[in-house]
Amino acid sequence: MTLRSDNQPWYKHRWPWILIAGPATVVVAGVITLVLAISSWDGLVTDDYYKQGMTVNQRLQRDHAASLLGLHADVMRAGQNVRLLITSSAGGAALPEEITLKLAHPTRAGLDDAVKMVSEGQGFYTGKLGADVSGRWLVSIEDPAGKWRLQGEWHADSLDPLRLSAKAEK
Known part of the structure; x- marks a missing residue:
């Protein structure tokens, strides 16, 4: 062997x-x-999550107030320019001279934007976005006094205007 x-x-x-x-x-x-x-920050958890949870009832009251006023809004975008048309089916809603359009990214809080919209009369408002937006966004429109709010989900790449309607509580 x-x-x-x-x-x-x-x-x-x-x-x-x-x-x-x-x-x-x-x-x-x-x-x-x-x-x-280490290099990326997701921004999903806020520092004041407890306070935000406690304000849920206040936010629901603003949604309910918008439904009582019968408010509807159409959000139209052309590049950086945004135009709103707010209408009321109740007819008696006095619209303020300035409202706030808030855009919240679902996962990246650093991309959130708040746009001051100035009245042009007859329910039309105009404003300018701070950055170019694309993809999915959570949108809310609020009066400066914080009495009502309209909100919805917007796909910024869509060519169709976004229609926001107040939803009544059940």
Whole structure:
């Protein structure tokens, strides 16, 4: 019987490299995950989440007030310019000279924007966005006194105007 003697160093064999590949892949993936976690901030949790939870009833009251006034709004956009048409089916709603259009990104709070809309008369308001928006946004329109609010979801890339209507509480 002859014994075969293999005098090659360990790194010239295939099996040590196959055994090292698994843990090495995990280490590289862990480093990549750590870099992504440190370099990006998701902004999903606010610092005052308890206070925001306590104001839910106030927000619901503003929605209910908008439904009692029968308010509807159409949001139209051309580039950075935004135009609103607010109408009231109740007919007696006095519209303010200035309202606030709030755009909230569903996942990135750093992209949120508040636009002051100035009245042009007969329910028309104009304003200018601070940045170019695309994708999905949560929109709310509020009067400066904080008495009513209209809100909805907007796909900014859509060519159709956004129609906001007050929803009555059940």
